[in-house]
Structures are given as C-alpha cells and as structure tokens.
Amino acid sequence: MWGFLGVIVMIQGFGSAIATMFSDDAKFGFLLKWAHEYQPFIGIATGLLGIGVLVLGERSKSSNGG
Template sequence: MWGFLGVIMMIQGFGSAMAPLFTDDDKFGFLMWWASDYQPFAGIVVGLLGIGVAVLGERAKGADRD
C-alpha cells in the first residue's frame, strides 16, 4: 500500500515538474494542480517525498517477513 502511494506521489511530483517542458498546460495531475506557481520546486519536493514513502513502505514490508 505505501509503495503504491509513493509511486503515485513520484509520478505526480516529477511529472508536474517536467510538464511545462513538454506542454503548454501549467497544471498537471490531481495532486499538484495547486502548485503551478511553485514549479518545479514543489514537484521535485513531492517526488522526493514519494521516493521516501516508497522506500519506507518496502522496508516495512521486509520487516514483516522476518
């Protein structure tokens, strides 16, 4: 569950940071529509948080197996 949430955060965050490079639309995704004025920094921060959530989720899953 946490890994999936982390991946969604990574896609939304990094995608919203890169969207202005490829499209004319400043708003990307359902999580980052409010942050068009703060891009690319807000997208990078959310993407990095997503990596952290995914890693912590995988570590918790590995701890459950032990």
C-alpha cells in the same frame, strides 16, 4: 499499500515538474494543480517525498517478513 502510494506521489510530483518545464502546462495531474507558480521546485520535492514513502513502505514490508 505504501509502495503504491509512493509511486503515485512520485508520478504526480516529477510529472508536474517535467510538464511545467517543457510545456508550461498547469493542468498535469490532480495533486499539484494549485502549485503552478511554485514549479518545478515543489514538483521535485513531492517526487522525492514519494521516493521516501516508497522506500519506507518496502522496508516495513521486508521487516515484517512478507
């Protein structure tokens, strides 16, 4: 569950940063539509947060034995 959530957050964050840098598209995704003037920095930070959630989810899954 946490791994899936982390992947979604990563895609939304890095995708919005890339879309803003290369096409100036304010309508990428659903998570960061409001933050167009803060791009690409908030997109990168959100992508890194998604990586953290993914790693923590995988760690908890492996520590629980399944």
